[in-house]
Ligand code: SF4
């Protein structure tokens with residue numbers, strides 16, 4: 001749109017036509033107060049706080065609903081406006097107690113700020129204030145009615161943003177009140193209740209302390225916390241989350257998660273898991289001391305030194321007596337890229353084994369192969385919020401990838417995007433879809449074939465064959481298409497679909513997955529037949545030389561084969577890092593009785609109870625590094641919390657290598673000839689140190705002085721892993737996401753391996769909004785929420 | 800055949816609703832008339848009424864409740880057989896509306912929005928009922944009574960109690 005020129009408070013401004021005055025002012029650094037306006041949601045004009053004087057208009061105008069116009073002359077702060085705002089606040093405070101010192105929002109409340117600024121605390125209303133006790137609407141959401149200023153943000157957030165419509169407004173005038181969707185008369189507790197997705201978006205949007213969260217309310221004050229931006233540890237969407245942490249008896253504890261600063265790929269969105277499920281860190285069963293199984297068969301707490309010595313000795317013994325193939329390694333979906341890379345490097349270069357795998361939640365190997373070296377064809381999470389047209393095949397983002405679902409809804413609402421949904425189930429996103437195609441239960445393969453032009457596959461693909469033809473025409477008619485694929489598609493089905501996407505001129509494609517670093521684990525080569533960057537084992541390139549003498553020139557055992565090998569006594573030791581394969585794959589515990597099992601985890605999981613040594617590990621919120629989401633967006637993970645007694649997986653791996661008498665510097669390239677130069681910190685050259693540090697960071701040359709510095713491994717990833725070579729370090733450090741794509745030559749991969757039919761080991765986790773694998777079971781909040789919604793007999797509004 | 804199987808309404812009302820939803824460009828416009836008709840038949844807007852109306856209009860029950868709670872003429876609890884609505888808006892107030900209301904309260908022994916123990920009468924203070932020319936006025940169910948005095952009110956209420964009153968629906 002063309003730009004228009006206008007004047008605000010004497011400043012000449014320019015903005016695209018159609019921009020709302022409030023936004024145009026904000027962009028120019030002029031803040032207009034607003035309670036009901038919320039960027040991205042529909043306009044309400046309910047609060048009248050944003051009034052401004054516009055020349056030639058008879059009355060004060062609301063800046064939140066007025067688009068800028070050529071020649072407009074605006075005043076935003078005059079005595080007249082201040083008086084109007086003061087009067088507005090007095091009305092808003094009609095039922096409000098103004099007891100900020102005891103309110104949960106005190107210190108970060110928009111109403112408090114405005115009352116302070118316009119001095120409206122003393123009201124001339126004499127009527128008694130309506131009072132009502134605080135209500136608990138759900139395990140996550142509380143409502144304190146007198147504090148509510150009826151801005152409707154929560155109502156719009158829940159309806160438009162979440163497509164849940166669990167909040168409404170009832171009664172009228174001064175008795176109007178926000179109400180949840182289950183009335184007292186129909187609630188089992190006799191009190192009003194919420195039946196919703198429990199995302200807590202309404203709490204975040206609330207400008208005052210009327211909506212509060214069970215996790216955070218009345219625990220602390222915003223200025224008593226540190227606020228650390230990192231990445232959610234749950235699903236594969238990779239939301240940025242800002243964790244509020246404060247000191248606790250044994251470290252730093254997380255008290256809340258949100259993304260109110262709208263930084264990162266998720267804007268302000270977080271789902272229930274990102275927002276509330278950080279409490280697993282404080283679960284009473286959390287391990288904080290290493291355990292070693294004694295002669296009497298019991299696990300006994302020991303010192304780190306002792307435990308690591310036992311592990312190092314045993315690993316070395318098995319390697320030296322049986323060779324590397326006598327050891328197995330199982331990695332995790334929730335460790336950082338650096339840890340995943342380090343773990344496989346440890347396996348291949350220290351243990352000398354290629355028996356390395358992880359719980360694969362999506363078939364990234366096939367995905368990489370199908371992309372066949374193309375570039376610019378993979379989508380970023382950011383594309384889901386802006387694409388003009390989206391084809392979603394399989395998956396259920398509402399439940400499994402909530403940010404993707406949020407972005408798609410936003411895209412439809414704000415950009416009129418066209419969404420085409422093909423699914424065997426009537427997933428909730430069909431409500432936003434331009435077309436919904438019912439796929440037969442096992443029909444995804446046929447659908448992929450049909451889309452690719454094989455008309456004979458129609459019958460097996462969809463119930464309604466005519467709808468199918470129209471669907472394909474519509475999808476193919478799109479100029480720019482984003483193809484999102486659910487993780488139930490794998491192998492040849494997935495390959496066909498990716499090929500179909502690649503056959504369209506401007507399509508981009510992405511494969512959804514279940515956990516924060518499912519993609520990273522595959523990219524980093526936690527696979528028995530592929531080295532980092534999907535490098536085939538038979539053509540290991542630099543890895544063969546870099547990884548030293550123990551490097552196995554063979555294909556290793558996959559996860560299930562490792563357990564088979566254990567059962568037949570061929571696996572001397574198994575090293576499990578952050579995974580629970582015994583529960584996930586229903587492994588018979590007897591399988592492992594002759595295998596020395598080392599488990600690194602937070603709790604005594606079904607796998608850890610069988611272990612000979614259990615090493616208490618830190619979780620993603622307690623470490624630094626990077627992760628790659630389903631889409632290939634790489635983001636920085638920053639250490640927020642801390643727990644006495646635990647160590648990061650990174651550190652533990654390095655220490656085990658050290659105990660095996662391995663030269664640590666060849667595992668983690670730290671201190672390699674680089675000397676720290678801290679420059680001048682005082683005097684005339686004092687800026688020099690900072691500038692120097694920035695330059696070093698930008699060039700991947702910050703001195704890595706510690707063997708536990710994940711960035712030392714990031715350097716190596718950067719140097720060696722295909723697809724990861726283009727990372728910009730400063731972008732990463734400033735918290736920006738960067739897109740990475742696999743660089744794979746398909747012919748190389750197939751010809752060399754000679755094995756097009758890889759065994760299908762992909763096991764989608766099928767987590768819901770309130771489950772998150774083994775980790776989720778240790779989150780009290782998720783357990784409560786899961787309990788609430790899994791017992792429900794009737795379909796919910798969230799369905 | 801009603802659009803809703805197992806309707807809670809009489810066949811006539813169900814048929815009326817089936818037609819009503821077709822009369823507006825958007826279905827939900829039929830919400831308020833439906834609520835009023837349903838209240839007349841059932842006596843109040845029960846949870847079951849909310850449920851069926853939401854179903855008929857493809858709305859969330861919450862939407863129905865939002866509208867329902869806005870209007871004071873819609874009630875969610877049963878009223879008495881005769882719902883006495885006394886106007887105290889400006890014209891009636893000037894001509895003794897509050898006296899009439901207080902008289903009703905004393906005579907029936909109930910307050911605003913309350914129901915007598917025998918469920919025969921309920922009382923409501925209402926805004927202008929459009930009978931200003933004959934103020935003070937009150938409405939019993941849909942029947943109007945004008946130019947009231949306490950004595951006249953006694954007579955009217957006695958007539959209803961004895962079953963002689965008109966029960967206009
Ligand atoms: S789904 Fe629940 S928690 Fe989320 S915005 Fe709606 S009411 Fe709030």
Ligand code: SF4
Nearest residue numbers: 148149151152154206
């Ligand atoms: S609860 Fe909060 S967000 Fe909702 S209307 Fe009230 S003040 Fe606004």
Ligand code: SF4
Nearest residue numbers: 232234235239274403
């Ligand atoms: S959508 Fe996924 S990444 Fe985002 S907060 Fe929820 S679980 Fe975490």
Ligand code: FES
Nearest residue numbers: 036045047048064
């Ligand atoms: S922000 Fe403009 S009216 Fe509320």
Ligand code: FES
Nearest residue numbers: 886891927928930
């Ligand atoms: S004021 Fe009572 S009928 Fe109008």
